[in-house]
Amino acid sequence: MRKYLFFIVLFALAISYSATAQKNEVYFHSINTFAAVGGQTEVNAAFQTVNGIQFSKWFGGIGVGVDNYVYKTLPLFFDARRFLGNEKRCFIYGDIGYDFPLKNKPGKEVTWYDTYDFSGGIYTDIGMGCQLPISKKSSFILSLGYSYKKLQSKIGTTICPFVGPCFVDYSNYEYSYGRMILKAGLIF
């Protein structure tokens, strides 16, 4: 219930800002940020670049990045932003896409494995931020949000009795990580 209430409020906020007058201008933007990603397990770094076009107070683009939280992944996502106010300094954003695994091995928490197979999962990010112009065409951008990514792996261990056929036992793992993400960078 809280989740739904939050999104209703966020939507209402976006709508309330859309009542202001809009200009029909189209701009290309590249948004490049470094991020600190903090969750239950650790705080780690991430990098993203989002490239797309802005039309009036809306922005849409494609983003790609590297996310080092627990397992290194490469998120590929669609990014949408709604700039707020006449000066469009602040915004709310949402990302949704797919997270590709970059890590080859499961890591210390699983030992005695013989085979491993990582696959990706959904990647989402939602938050708010603001930008400060530093020149005519570029601004410093800062945002805070919540990011969620998912991964899966299948790990096999070969068991060999001293005599007799070996066999492989499999375990499937599903990892999901909900974390806060603080991004800072440049938009130009």
Added chain:
Amino acid sequence: MKKYIRLSLSIFSIFFGITFLGSCVKDTCKQTYTYSYYIPVYKTTNEVKAGIKSGAPQEVENPGKIVLLGDYIFLNDVDKGIHVIDNRNPAMPRNAAFISIPGNMDLALKGNTLYADLYTDLVTLDISDPLNVVVKKYDEGVFPFRAYGNGFYNDSTKIITDWIKRDTIVTQSCTAGQLYYDYYGGAVPQTFYTNYSSASSTGSTMNSTSPIGKGGSMARFTIAGNILYTVSNTDLNVFNITNPGNPVYDSKINISAWNVETIFPFKDKLLIGTQNGMFVYDTKNPDKPTLAGQFSHVQSCDPVIADGDYAYVTLRTGTTCAGNTNALQILKLNNYTDPQLLQSYTLTNPHGLSKDGKLLFVCDGIDGLKIYNASDINNLQLVKQFADMEAYDVIAYNYLALVVSKDGLYQFDYSNENNIRPISKIGIANQ
């Protein structure tokens, strides 16, 4: 007014967002593990003893160790018993009978007497007529290390004779416990949680006065002279079989090593393979073997054989073996006191091996059977490879190589080194 509403909504959403999102910051890991466990089927001890006889032949299910004696092959089916195979025509071996021995993993033959383990017990059989074997003696509790483990205890009046397999899927948090290792949920057969499994076989000895079955290199039982030697995980057990039908437990010698695996008799010595090295015991006093020398290697499983001045050891990895070495090592025995490594050949996952003349047979796991010309130990030449099998152990004797593999028992004719060929196969059930 609008501005006031917007401001209120903004503050409220930021506050609510932080509160809400804070509760969503968490990491989860879910593990789904599929494994099999086994439910025991019991019989009383008296029923089991009464059932130890030559019964109707059965299909081979889980081939283990083998021993060859005359025209017969005795092939262990791990945990179940021994197949008696009439091999008078190696091109057409006949599965002639099955001796039901629950918990059997090792065997040794001398003359007309077969020695087999039944979990913790030793069974002595008269096999004058392999198709009508007779129990001569039953020694209880001589192999205590074979007792049921994993917290699963049996009462002494019952014996596990079979297992009913169940597959199960367990889903749990990754931090709930080492489910990854808890393969043994429920009761499981010894096969899957001990690396003591192997059929026993007797190695040949030049000094034997009675025909002794020839076994493979994965043996844990062996006979030299009038002594039956067996190895447990840590000890060398000595049984006097001067009266073949009445083995007498003589002594136990602790071998200071990790996980003793194999025993191979050579001249007046015993070569014992362990996970951290090869040990040489002198049997000049057969009842009291003494340590003569040893060779240490990296942690690995290692069957060992010997020929002349050299010992041949295979090292392999695998979960129960640990380590990271898969190789064939050739040692110079140096009067056995100080074996030294001469050569090491990297292989895939070598298991049992055998040698006849200049031909060295190596079972290299999924790479199958490899046959080398070992005339020059510094330069082994691969003569032939049979890659379409997963080979475990081999006996090469009198131009006939018997190979235990994942899918059955193969026989190869190596009378012509330039034309080594398979001549027969006894497959396993459901293949």
